[in-house]
Amino acid sequence: MSTPFNPKNNGSFVVGNLYDPDYEKKATKALKELAYRKAFDNAVKAVEQDVSDFPRLRSQMLELTAEVQQLRRKHDRPIQVQSTLVQPAKPKDPMEGFRLSKALAGVFVAQLRNHFFNEPTRKSLEKLLSKDNDKYNFHFAEAMLTKSATDPLGTALPGGGTELVDTGLMAFWRSLQQRSALAQLSSKGTAIPFGPHNSISIPKRAPGDSGSMMPAWVSEHATIPVKQATLGTTTINRFKLGVITTATRELIKVSNALGIFEDFILDDLSQGFDSFLLDPSYAAIGGLRPAAITNGADNKASAGKTLENILTDFTYLRTAMTNARRPAIIMNTKRKNALEMVISANGTFPLAPMVAANNLWGMELIHSPYVPEGVVTAVDANAFYHGIESPMIDTSGAVTLAMADDMQPAPQMTGGSQTDGYVDEAGSIQISDAASTVPPTDVRSMFQTNSAALRVVQPTSWAVVDASSVAYLTSVTWGE
Numbered sequence: 001m002s003t004p005f006n007p008k009n010n011g012s013f014v015v016g017n018l019y020d021p022d023y024e025k026k027a028t029k030a031l032k033e034l035a036y037r038k039a040f041d042n043a044v045k046a047v048e049q050d051v052s053d054f055p056r057l058r059s060q061m062l063e064l065t066a067e068v069q070q071l072r073r074k075h076d077r078p079i080q081v082q083s084t085l086v087q088p089a090k091p092k093d094p095m096e097g098f099r100l101s102k103a104l105a106g107v108f109v110a111q112l113r114n115h116f117f118n119e120p121t122r123k124s125l126e127k128l129l130s131k132d133n134d135k136y137n138f139h140f141a142e143a144m145l146t147k148s149a150t151d152p153l154g155t156a157l158p159g160g161g162t163e164l165v166d167t168g169l170m171a172f173w174r175s176l177q178q179r180s181a182l183a184q185l186s187s188k189g190t191a192i193p194f195g196p197h198n199s200i201s202i203p204k205r206a207p208g209d210s211g212s213m214m215p216a217w218v219s220e221h222a223t224i225p226v227k228q229a230t231l232g233t234t235t236i237n238r239f240k241l242g243v244i245t246t247a248t249r250e251l252i253k254v255s256n257a258l259g260i261f262e263d264f265i266l267d268d269l270s271q272g273f274d275s276f277l278l279d280p281s282y283a284a285i286g287g288l289r290p291a292a293i294t295n296g297a298d299n300k301a302s303a304g305k306t307l308e309n310i311l312t313d314f315t316y317l318r319t320a321m322t323n324a325r326r327p328a329i330i331m332n333t334k335r336k337n338a339l340e341m342v343i344s345a346n347g348t349f350p351l352a353p354m355v356a357a358n359n360l361w362g363m364e365l366i367h368s369p370y371v372p373e374g375v376v377t378a379v380d381a382n383a384f385y386h387g388i389e390s391p392m393i394d395t396s397g398a399v400t401l402a403m404a405d406d407m408q409p410a411p412q413m414t415g416g417s418q419t420d421g422y423v424d425e426a427g428s429i430q431i432s433d434a435a436s437t438v439p440p441t442d443v444r445s446m447f448q449t450n451s452a453a454l455r456v457v458q459p460t461s462w463a464v465v466d467a468s469s470v471a472y473l474t475s476v477t478w479g480e
Helices: 023-076 100-117 121-128 132-145 161-176 181-188 257-278 307-320 333-340 352-356 431-436
Strands: 199-205 231-237 240-248 298-301 327-332 363-368 376-380 384-388 392-396 400-402 443-445 451-464 470-474
Touching: 100 121, 100 257, 100 392, 100 451, 161 257, 181 257, 181 327, 181 363, 181 384, 231 384, 231 451, 240 257, 257 451, 307 327, 307 363, 307 376, 307 470, 327 333, 333 352, 333 363, 400 431, 431 443
Parallel strands: 298 470, 327 363
Antiparallel strands: 199 231, 240 451, 327 376, 376 470, 384 451, 392 451, 400 443
């Protein structure tokens, strides 16, 4: 007999008959039941543990659900974003190079406003030249106004004027190049600073001395020949151009007075320079003026206005200059424009490309509206020397002027001598003798007419070191 399985007995069997043939089967079944029971008990414990954790898990689930819903709302709803962008820095106006003409005009207007409206000159300059790109013009004009009560206004002044003159004067000439042939020729020639001197001598080769120092072939131990050139000199004297003009209170009240005066300076200087430089009738007068470069130079009348005539004229000009190193040709702007339109027999404009390139058969083209229309001049720029300094300016509202100009007929003195108070020297008029000139010279008080006088003195001189470096044509009618 076998003893049944007793769970309370920890699963052990009481075997009564060790020879029970069902023992193995019964034992296996009892072990499986024991394993199932333990597995069931463990599962029950796990479920009980999970049930106890359910409130905490539920709370975490609710929190996660709320976060998901919040993120979904943000995603579905458009979001308005406000941002302030930093404005990019505004670029400053490009710095303008120093313009002497603008600085001079500023000085004119500032002094006149001081006279008429008692406005400090510096305050006027700040208004006239207030932009950032005008600071060089402002400092130069300010330096010119920093002077004593009696000294003339000049550019060789300490405190900024002297430092700007050299570069400023070159910029001044560049601003004149669209108007003045002299300004263009000066940029190709040689500048001579006078400094404290009244004249400068320039050494040059004497006429007929060409080849006097030509070297010779010399063999070993042979004597090297000694040669010597014959030198001459060309003297450039210091001269000056001068003019006085008057302005009324009403003119200075005009808002664009600065531009008006700058245009006056550029136009009238250009006209005067080109006339004095190229008019063959201007001969040198000692102590007064240099000769025009065409005065006494080789010349001939133009051959005509056909294309063949023009080629003949240019051949003459090119060959008349002996050994020219930098030949230039100077003509009126209208004449230059007419050359472009000269037509050949086959209907082409053969001169137009050369005119556009400012080079006519190897000669650099210079033109201005103030060159005498009937005169065309060829010059070796390498032989042209000039001494042109920056102008001196002064203004006054308490002067009385003899209102005489240089137009024909020029005022002439009628009597007296240098000792009787009527005449100082030939061509000079004083207030005391103005009424005795022919015609009588008007006398006007700036104070009484509420006006001011502006005086400009322009040191100017030039010379060509070799007379064979210039030739010119007269009676030119090209393009007419």
